Amino acid sequence: MAAFSxxxxxxxxxxxxxxxxxxxxxxxxxxxxAYLGIGEVLLEASGKESEAEGKIPSCGPxxxxxxxxxxxxxRSEADYLRKIVIPGLEGxxxxxxxxxxxxxxxxxxxxxxxxxxxxxxxxxxxxxxxxLGLRYFFxxxxxxxxxxxxxxxxxxxxxxxxxxxxxxxxxxxxxPTAGDIVPIVPKVKPSGALIRTDRHTTGxxxxxxxxxxxxxxxxxxxxxxxxxxxxxxxxxxxxGRD
Numbered sequence: 001m002a003a004f005s006x007x008x009x010x011x012x013x014x015x016x017x018x019x020x021x022x023x024x025x026x027x028x029x030x031x032x033x034a035y036l037g038i039g040e041v042l043l044e045a046s047g048k049e050s051e052a053e054g055k056i057p058s059c060g061p062x063x064x065x066x067x068x069x070x071x072x073x074x075r076s077e078a079d080y081l082r083k084i085v086i087p088g089l090e091g092x093x094x095x096x097x098x099x100x101x102x103x104x105x106x107x108x109x110x111x112x113x114x115x116x117x118x119x120x121x122x123x124x125x126x127x128x129x130x131x132l133g134l135r136y137f138f139x140x141x142x143x144x145x146x147x148x149x150x151x152x153x154x155x156x157x158x159x160x161x162x163x164x165x166x167x168x169x170x171x172x173x174x175x176p177t178a179g180d181i182v183p184i185v186p187k188v189k190p191s192g193a194l195i196r197t198d199r200h201t202t203g204x205x206x207x208x209x210x211x212x213x214x215x216x217x218x219x220x221x222x223x224x225x226x227x228x229x230x231x232x233x234x235x236x237x238x239x240g241r242d
Contacts, residue, residue, distance in 0.1 A: 002228070010049075019034045028198075031228060058168065064142065065171075066173055067142055067151065070133040073158045075202060076198055158210060162190075188239050193235050194238075
């Protein structure tokens with residue numbers, strides 16, 4: 001592992017961010033903890049700014065409506081969940097998660113959505129993504145990591161999950177078409193920066209959905225990162241471009 005340290009400014013906050021990078025040639029999944037750590041610091045600072053503006057999150061433990069949505073994640077995060085997070089769960093927890101993944105795969109197949117999720121629209125095609133997301137939401141499939149309406153992998157959850165906050169009553173999230181949900185838009189979206197980083201390094205769209213990644217029958221090999229510092233630099237260059 002190689003340590004890194006740098007300073008970033010977000011609004012009035014000047015932050016020092018530290019972390020570790022894997023050695024050259026390591027799997028892309030091993031880069032993800034660094035990205036999650038950077039994202040957590042940035043989103044915490046963004047959240048403080050939002051709260052100072054009177055935008056107070058209503059989200060909290062036991063509020064799991066958003067965990068029934070179609071969550072976009074980067075290819076690196078997909079590998080991280082499949083190859084590091086799930087294998088690292090203790091026996092009973094892992095068994096429950098894998099059982100829920102199998103149940104989700106069956107429900108997607110019977111609803112005819114498995115094929116649709118295998119051919120995701122471009123990240124820029126917002127309308128198609130929203131329509132697909134609504135179809136998925138109304139299937140009522142909870143995130144396989146959700147237990148007692150709380151995230152069971154909270155410290156390891158994807159960047160998109162960390163970014164999704166609302167200031168409207170949490171109960172409204174159970175009906176996403178009502179039009180009365182008030183999102184708190186973060187000042188910076190690390191999830192988008194990571195998707196663009198994966199797109200740049202792989203030549204693909206760079207993203208998938210969490211449920212697609214978890215229920216996939218054919219899992220591609222984890223790509224190798226030739227220069228972790230250069231890849232981190234590209235990620236940092238993409239922050240603030242959403």
